Amino acid sequence: MEIELYFLGTSAGVPTPHRNVTSIVMRRKGELIFFDMGEGTQRQLFKLGLGLGKVIKIFFTHIHGDHILGFFPLLQTLTLFKRTKELFIFGPPKLKSLIDYFLSFLEVNLPFEMSFTEVYDGAIFEFDEYYIKAIKNSHTSWSFSYRFQEYGRSGKFNVKKALEDKVPRHLWKDLAGGKDVVINGKTFKSKDYIIPVSIRGRSIVVSGDTSPFKRMISFSKDCDVLIHEATFLHELKERSLETLHTTALEAAKIAKEANVKILILTHFSARYEDPNPLLEEARRIFPSTFLAEDLQNLTIPYVKPIFYDKL
Amino acid sequence: MEIELYFLGTSAGVPTPHRNVTSIVMRRKGELIFFDMGEGTQRQLFKLGLGLGKVIKIFFTHIHGDHILGFFPLLQTLTLFKRTKELFIFGPPKLKSLIDYFLSFLEVNLPFEMSFTEVYDGAIFEFDEYYIKAIKNSHTSWSFSYRFQEYGRSGKFNVKKALEDKVPRHLWKDLAGGKDVVINGKTFKSKDYIIPVSIRGRSIVVSGDTSPFKRMISFSKDCDVLIHEATFLHELKERSLETLHTTALEAAKIAKEANVKILILTHFSARYEDPNPLLEEARRIFPSTFLAEDLQNLTIPYVKPIFYDKL
Numbered sequence: 264m265e266i267e268l269y270f271l272g273t274s275a276g277v278p279t280p281h282r283n284v285t286s287i288v289m290r291r292k293g294e295l296i297f298f299d300m301g302e303g304t305q306r307q308l309f310k311l312g313l314g315l316g317k318v319i320k321i322f323f324t325h326i327h328g329d330h331i332l333g334f335f336p337l338l339q340t341l342t343l344f345k346r347t348k349e350l351f352i353f354g355p356p357k358l359k360s361l362i363d364y365f366l367s368f369l370e371v372n373l374p375f376e377m378s379f380t381e382v383y384d385g386a387i388f389e390f391d392e393y394y395i396k397a398i399k400n401s402h403t404s405w406s407f408s409y410r411f412q413e414y415g416r417s418g419k420f421n422v423k424k425a426l427e428d429k430v431p432r433h434l435w436k437d438l439a440g441g442k443d444v445v446i447n448g449k450t451f452k453s454k455d456y457i458i459p460v461s462i463r464g465r466s467i468v469v470s471g472d473t474s475p476f477k478r479m480i481s482f483s484k485d486c487d488v489l490i491h492e493a494t495f496l497h498e499l500k501e502r503s504l505e506t507l508h509t510t511a512l513e514a515a516k517i518a519k520e521a522n523v524k525i526l527i528l529t530h531f532s533a534r535y536e537d538p539n540p541l542l543e544e545a546r547r548i549f550p551s552t553f554l555a556e557d558l559q560n561l562t563i564p565y566v567k568p569i570f571y572d573k574l
Numbered sequence: 575m576e577i578e579l580y581f582l583g584t585s586a587g588v589p590t591p592h593r594n595v596t597s598i599v600m601r602r603k604g605e606l607i608f609f610d611m612g613e614g615t616q617r618q619l620f621k622l623g624l625g626l627g628k629v630i631k632i633f634f635t636h637i638h639g640d641h642i643l644g645f646f647p648l649l650q651t652l653t654l655f656k657r658t659k660e661l662f663i664f665g666p667p668k669l670k671s672l673i674d675y676f677l678s679f680l681e682v683n684l685p686f687e688m689s690f691t692e693v694y695d696g697a698i699f700e701f702d703e704y705y706i707k708a709i710k711n712s713h714t715s716w717s718f719s720y721r722f723q724e725y726g727r728s729g730k731f732n733v734k735k736a737l738e739d740k741v742p743r744h745l746w747k748d749l750a751g752g753k754d755v756v757i758n759g760k761t762f763k764s765k766d767y768i769i770p771v772s773i774r775g776r777s778i779v780v781s782g783d784t785s786p787f788k789r790m791i792s793f794s795k796d797c798d799v800l801i802h803e804a805t806f807l808h809e810l811k812e813r814s815l816e817t818l819h820t821t822a823l824e825a826a827k828i829a830k831e832a833n834v835k836i837l838i839l840t841h842f843s844a845r846y847e848d849p850n851p852l853l854e855e856a857r858r859i860f861p862s863t864f865l866a867e868d869l870q871n872l873t874i875p876y877v878k879p880i881f882y883d884k885l
Binding site for chain 1: 587588589590591594595612613614616617620621637638639640643644646647650651654655668671672675679680682
């Protein structure tokens with residue numbers, strides 16, 4: 264199944280008539296995985312018609328208002344919608360106290376479980392088919408970038424042989440997963456049912472707010488999509504340094520050195536009513552650069568996984 | 575000068591693709607007077623092109639999330655914009671602690687003064703040319719409706735006579751304001767320069783969330799515009815009772831009994847993608863009913879005031 268990336272907001276700090284503040288959501292199988300949730304995120308979701316009934320994970324890069332203040336209205340909405348599925352939150356430790364204060368102050372009684380997991384530099388959050396890794400940015404304290412990484416596929420299950428050999432279907436998963444199985448005294452060896460292939464899982468890096476920093480290059484190495492903030496043109500390098508942000512030129516250099524497939528620029532200063540100059544600046548260094556646009560999406564094609572090796 | 579009323583959000587509880595959550599702003603001379611500020615209010619303002627450099631007063635009806643959560647992002651924006659003019663906030667006492675917590679948590683250092691005035695049942699806030707009165711609603715505890723009331727005009731300054739009599743211009747204000755003035759031993763009596771007229775100041779009532787309640791009739795008596803919540807059609811009266819809201823039919827009855835000039839319905843449940851049935855229901859009782867629409871405005875014509883008597 265494809266991974267779809269939706270840009271819910273692409274403006275830095277302040278919304279504009281055409282750009283909301285930061286939020287990105289990834290739709291993958293039955294899940295929505297958010298990166299940040301600025302004010303107005305839920306309305307953008309409703310405009311896209313993305314339902315809220317799915318498994319929801321939310322990763323916060325840092326606790327500046329324009330990255331988090333859409334979360335509390337969403338909590339209220341999920342409560343009105345009588346959600347029952349658990350909500351999984353990941354973010355800087357301090358965020359937990361703001362959430363607790365909000366819930367208690369507004370007397371919101373969540374009808375669902377909500378877990379909060381603290382993020383730290385180098386943290387890896389493992390899920391069935393992918394992991395998400397965090398590194399600390401060069402921004403405020405407790406600001407993170409995230410790498411979504413599907414587990415790679417190092418073999419393909421030989422369905423034809425399994426059918427020929429009449430291996431019962433409920434045992435295919437074990438065989439595919441590397442376990443030998445015994446049926447009526449006969450051993451079926453996993454390795455006989457694996458056609459060796461080597462396909463990387465898909466990978467997406469979301470930068471969060473940050474000055475350019477060296478570790479970002481290894482962190483985003485060879486990824487399919489690098490979504491990097493590009494708050495300013497390089498002519499405003501000084502302003503960018505003051506505010507701990509990245510210029511379009513710098514984002515392009517990172518993409519090039521990291522050998523990413525596609526670079527998507529986002530988090531544009533509201534001064535750029537037309538962000539095309541940012542695109543042109545980046546493309547001079549890294550031609551496979553695109554601009555994030557509110558309510559637009561990017562599809563990352565499916566590579567059907569049978570079983571997974573953690574890369 | 576006209577009073578312009580802008581509807582920044584007209585949806586109850588949850589935004590929809592076409593309606594944001596509650597906020598109304600009144601533009602009068604150099605001022606913006608807000609009633610509530612749900613999530614996404616600042617972006618709506620930017621869409622209208624209403625600047626933020628003006629005197630700003632914000633009246634909060636109550637502290638449900640969909641009425642207040644756009645305020646904190648606005649505070650952050652005004653900080654980024656380096657506002658220096660004071661901001662005047664009026665709301666239920668408890669709101670103050672949320673504001674303080676927010677500012678301290680997000681380390682927002684306001685570059686302007688912000689005053690917070692507690693609202694209570696029957697409170698009257700007097701300004702130079704109008705007052706705003708609050709009454710307690712029948713909703714959650716600490717929920718209010720507001721009446722904006724210009725001071726009436728009980729006389730018109732006789733400019734022609736003042737010119738004929740060569741009264742220096744800088745003394746006109748005193749004469750118009752009821753003071754006699756003496757120039758070179760000659761007394762000019764205020765009453766000689768006043769043409770008696772009797773013109774009411776303009777009045778606008780904003781209901782906030784509430785069940786229908788009897789005091790609202792006297793509170794909104796004879797007002798120019800009653801903006802009343804109409805969350806449900808009357809067929810959902812039971813749901814309306816449970817959630818302490820008003821139906822379109824009930825709002826129309828209040829408007830009729832209060833003898834208002836115009837009734838504007840707002841705060842529609844997100845279930846009404848087309849709110850025209852609410853309009854039809856109300857118009858059967860009170861024909862001068864209109865539906866609030868996001869980003870639309872209503873102009874209330876100017877009656878040029880010379881001096882004011884508090885009505």
